[in-house]
Amino acid sequence: MTNPSRRRFLKIVGVTGAALLAGRTARASEARHINNETVGMLYDATRCVGCKACMSVCKKVNGDYGSLSYEQASFDKDNLWDAPNDLTGNTRTLIKLFKESEREWSYVKYSCMHCQKPSCVSVCPVSAMTRDPETGIVDYNKNTCIGCRYCQVACAFNIPKFQWDKANPQIVKCDLCKSTNLKTKGVTACAEVCPTGAILFGKRKDLLEEANKRLRENPGKYLNHIYGAKEVGGTNHLYLSAMRFNKLGLPILNEEVPAEFSEKIQHTIYKGFIAPVALYGTLCFVAIKNMKGHGSDKKNSTAVEKGGSDHGSR
Amino acid sequence: MSKEGLLPGTTRRDFIKTCLAVSAMLGLPFSMVSKVAAAAKASDNRPAVIWLHFQECTGCSETLLRSTHPTVSSLILDLVSLDYHETLMAGSGHQAEKSLHDSMLANRGNYILVVEGAIPTKDNGIHCKVAGKTALDSLKKAAEGAVAIIAIGTCASYGGLPSVGPNPTGAVGVRDLVKDKPIINLPGCPPNPYNLLSTVLYYATFKKLPELDQMGRPKFAYGRKIHEHCERRPHFDAGRFAKAYGDPTHAEGYCLYKLGCKGPATHANCSVLRFNDVGVWPVSIGHPCIGCTEPDLLFKTAISDKVQIHEPTPFDSYAPVDLKDKGKGPHPLTTGVIGLAAGTAIGAGVMMAKKLPDGQEKGADHDKPE
Numbered sequence: 001m002t003n004p005s006r007r008r009f010l011k012i013v014g015v016t017g018a019a020l021l022a023g024r025t026a027r028a029s030e031a032r033h034i035n036n037e038t039v040g041m042l043y044d045a046t047r048c049v050g051c052k053a054c055m056s057v058c059k060k061v062n063g064d065y066g067s068l069s070y071e072q073a074s075f076d077k078d079n080l081w082d083a084p085n086d087l088t089g090n091t092r093t094l095i096k097l098f099k100e101s102e103r104e105w106s107y108v109k110y111s112c113m114h115c116q117k118p119s120c121v122s123v124c125p126v127s128a129m130t131r132d133p134e135t136g137i138v139d140y141n142k143n144t145c146i147g148c149r150y151c152q153v154a155c156a157f158n159i160p161k162f163q164w165d166k167a168n169p170q171i172v173k174c175d176l177c178k179s180t181n182l183k184t185k186g187v188t189a190c191a192e193v194c195p196t197g198a199i200l201f202g203k204r205k206d207l208l209e210e211a212n213k214r215l216r217e218n219p220g221k222y223l224n225h226i227y228g229a230k231e232v233g234g235t236n237h238l239y240l241s242a243m244r245f246n247k248l249g250l251p252i253l254n255e256e257v258p259a260e261f262s263e264k265i266q267h268t269i270y271k272g273f274i275a276p277v278a279l280y281g282t283l284c285f286v287a288i289k290n291m292k293g294h295g296s297d298k299k300n301s302t303a304v305e306k307g308g309s310d311h312g313s314r
Numbered sequence: 315m316s317k318e319g320l321l322p323g324t325t326r327r328d329f330i331k332t333c334l335a336v337s338a339m340l341g342l343p344f345s346m347v348s349k350v351a352a353a354a355k356a357s358d359n360r361p362a363v364i365w366l367h368f369q370e371c372t373g374c375s376e377t378l379l380r381s382t383h384p385t386v387s388s389l390i391l392d393l394v395s396l397d398y399h400e401t402l403m404a405g406s407g408h409q410a411e412k413s414l415h416d417s418m419l420a421n422r423g424n425y426i427l428v429v430e431g432a433i434p435t436k437d438n439g440i441h442c443k444v445a446g447k448t449a450l451d452s453l454k455k456a457a458e459g460a461v462a463i464i465a466i467g468t469c470a471s472y473g474g475l476p477s478v479g480p481n482p483t484g485a486v487g488v489r490d491l492v493k494d495k496p497i498i499n500l501p502g503c504p505p506n507p508y509n510l511l512s513t514v515l516y517y518a519t520f521k522k523l524p525e526l527d528q529m530g531r532p533k534f535a536y537g538r539k540i541h542e543h544c545e546r547r548p549h550f551d552a553g554r555f556a557k558a559y560g561d562p563t564h565a566e567g568y569c570l571y572k573l574g575c576k577g578p579a580t581h582a583n584c585s586v587l588r589f590n591d592v593g594v595w596p597v598s599i600g601h602p603c604i605g606c607t608e609p610d611l612l613f614k615t616a617i618s619d620k621v622q623i624h625e626p627t628p629f630d631s632y633a634p635v636d637l638k639d640k641g642k643g644p645h646p647l648t649t650g651v652i653g654l655a656a657g658t659a660i661g662a663g664v665m666m667a668k669k670l671p672d673g674q675e676k677g678a679d680h681d682k683p684e
Contacts, residue, residue: 056625056628059625078572078620079623080623080626081626082626082628083628083629084628085633094633096633097635098635247635249635249636
């Protein structure tokens, strides 16, 4: 009995695996679509003067809506300053400084990259993370979220943050002022206040054009790369810098889309629900076959209570 | 006082300078200067102004006398038609009263009423009388024909010093008494004279009142906090504070917040416009702001009290882009010890498991046949 079922089981595993691999190769050839009509931002690190106007206006504008609050430093008993050290459950955007030497340094702005194919949206089990297909804004719905924090793990840029200190915590990340400044003024708050034009808001195609123009017109000023143009299948938040991007804390990523890769595996396995049905059908079959054997045993043994006590002991 | 055109002492250059300054302060584009100048020059266009004094120290009038762009003479003769002002007018007694009466009659519905000082309301207002009339009556009568009321100074705006508890005269500001007229509050102790000039010229140019905030203050002057444009702000951001008056930290010009500066809660343009045409203001000479434009601060909080900052801004330092944020990791010895312990545990488990199943299966075999 055991040998044939085991054989069959291995067979099924083999078939499933083969189907999976076939699916992968079949789907990998699909072309990725980057929607350049969606909106995003271009941050030019060479223009940033580190005034942090974007940081303060972000909290001012999104404070109530986004449940942001000010971060007190340990030395600051009077609560005079907002002193976040990193993106946190209170902070959506942050200016950091990378200092290699006295002459070589650069500011860098951290906030959500608004990926074309965001991992956080892909992994969210309850669709609390969403990507608006028209605007490309990756948004979060606190009323749907179950607090699993899978989005935090999935994000390649370490952007979504959880409010560990709150009784009703939320995930905090930039939503391009979707419900605040973008709604009222048609531009994100940080791009609106930036005094040097280091943050530009606009359609992705316009931003790419502008970034390419800057690269063309200022040879030697920039590193010849637009960060976010191709990374993880394209992001709507683009970066220009004179420094290597990984020095600024932006990870080196290739063009492959992690979300697409994992979705391929998952969607192949569960496609049409065939594989699970087949698997559980086989298991059922095996179980029933085994039960028949037990049934013949039971016929021999007359007492029903014995069977009950048998179950109990197991 | 009747109009005479441009005074011999006022050059055209000075005049345009004034208009330019006013346009800039109002946040108007440069091209508006000529419009402001035209409005200021047209003699028939000069708004009639009646200025009433109640419970006050005349400090607001005094500050007006110290403005030099324009000089007070060009202000009251060329820019506005100041028909009644107890401190400045030439006439006195019945002559002065007649001037007031005539102007109110002639410009009914058109004049701007400027009120300086709080109005006492207790005992039917007998605590302040001018020409036999109580302040209450004078204000009521003058307000009737006014196109708008400018409450100059904190006393006229909110009650100010005379209204501080226990408030023996029941002093209140204009807005508590007059409800049916537009009221522009220009609080300050004293307010900047250019804020008055700008408000009047705004009206003369556009024939409407400037945009006001919730307190009735013109937004062009009171829209931002002193703290936002303070010359000591870099010290605040860097955490450098004057610890005591006369202390070296005070002499260095550090931020006065910890001495009780109310700048972070006070809406005014002092830090930008300054006073007396020589670029001074309290904070520049080392005294903390006392919040004189805010009804809840002046005379309501001690000068040394620190105000709560509701919208903190980032500290003057940067979080580093730390690439070595991973920590140094466990010591090899720790790894070894833990590995050894884990290995022993696994080995012990395997040995136990080897012994256990035999007994159990035997037991199960025993059970089944029974």
